[in-house]
Amino acid sequence: MLFLAILLLTAIWILTGGTLGWRRVTDAAHDAAGLADAECRDADADRPKVSVVSYVLRDEEALDEYIGTLLAQDYPGLEIVLVCDASAEAAAKIAEKYENTPRLHITFIPPGSHNLSRRKLAQTVGIKAASGEVVLLTSSSVFPVSPQWVDLMTAPFATDSTTAVALGYVHTSIDNLSGGGKWYRQFDHLLDSALWMDAAMTGNPFRGDGYNMAFRRQLFFDNKGYASTISLMDGDDDIFIRELSRFGPVALRLAPDAILDSRYGEQSDRCYAELKDRRIFTRRYLPKASFRRQGFFSCCQWVLLISVMAILTLCILPLCGHQYAGLLMGLPWWIIRLTPEPMVIDRYPVMALTVAALAATWGVEIRTYRRLARALGAVRLFWAVIPFLLWRPIGDFIFRISHFATRKSHFTWQR
Secondary structure (H helix, E strand, O other): OHHHHHHHHHHHHHHHHHOHHHHHHHHHHHHHHHHHHHHHHHHHHHOOOEEEEEEEOOOHHHHHHHHHHHHOOOOOOOEEEEEEOOOHHHHHHHHHHOOOOOOEEEEEOOOOOOOOOHHHHHHHHHHHHOOOOEEEEEEOOEEEOOOOHHHHHHHHHHHOOOOOEEEOOEEOOHHHOOOOOHHHHHHHHHHHHHHHHHHHHOOOOOOOOOOOEEEEHHHHHHOOOOHHHOOEOOOOOOHHHHHHHHHOOEEEOOOHHHOEEEOOHHHHHHHHHHHHHHHHHHHHHOOOHHHHHHHHHHHHHHHHHHHHHHHHHHHHHHHHOHHHHHHHHOOOHHHHOOOOOOOOOOHHHHHHHHHHHHHHHHHHHHHHHHHHHHHHOOOOOOOOHHHHHHHHHHHHHHHHHHHOOOHHHHEHHHO
């Protein structure tokens, strides 16, 4: 009966608390889709001046489409600052091409900048060059899907003067992913994003997507920029957000037109691994509560499965023998030895309850994930959800082991 109690408690927690964050994010995305137009209308009266600061890594040919999506934004007085990670000659060439576009400003960071995070250096240069009250950070690797992107991301600053930060989402379309395991990478990215989204909604923001994030420009200087993480290559999309949240509320922007689409192309596999490595490193500087909850949820997947296998094995013991039943169900020898005698209970109701609890739990998890995926534009997986949930703690453990070989490279003095 011990395994049955463990099974029922685990199933109840997963059904009530384990997937609660997914449901909250899904509901927020659905509400945002319905309220987006009303929010923009409310913000029309007193819109702040906005500067889009973009970290540019693309070459000149691939940059035309990206700049076109920024210039197409429907926002009055919008300023666009492009910071090129290139030489002065390359930046001048791009600037010459768009010299007749007055609201577009182009600068660069020199290739010889050492012992600094180039991403944070580019953002600092761009923010200092900007003149808007609100800064919207992005990158040439992600594309707006709507001309209303800037309007939707900055609406909270017009409707609430205390708002400090607005966090957006960067969607990774399955068509823009390459390499093996792209279905799992999108699944893992979605659940990681749901974790920080739920934390932001519940008043404990600790992370966001650094390429779709807005904040009041003055707060950057009040916070002394990235001074607290100057020795780190990372931290601009988590530690920095945590620091800015001290100045005021954090708004979550999940309207479909506020979501950006990433286009990493053939480098998507490498970008995913680098992002995982960065976030494993920076989590040591962040609150532990959300990560512990996520880890407990992952462990519960295995506890649920092992409990079901143990119960079914013990119910089958009288039919086919103790040791043989254990081997039949694939249980380790130590679980079999926990109960040297067959169960002296009516096994059929227990087996029915076990199967029903497992089916209900897995069914709710699959349904909740599919609703979350539909709300945020990901592939609505079905049969793969449970195997991916079971693999996730193993995959994260493998990443943490491999992180030991690269952890020193996250300090600027190691570059």
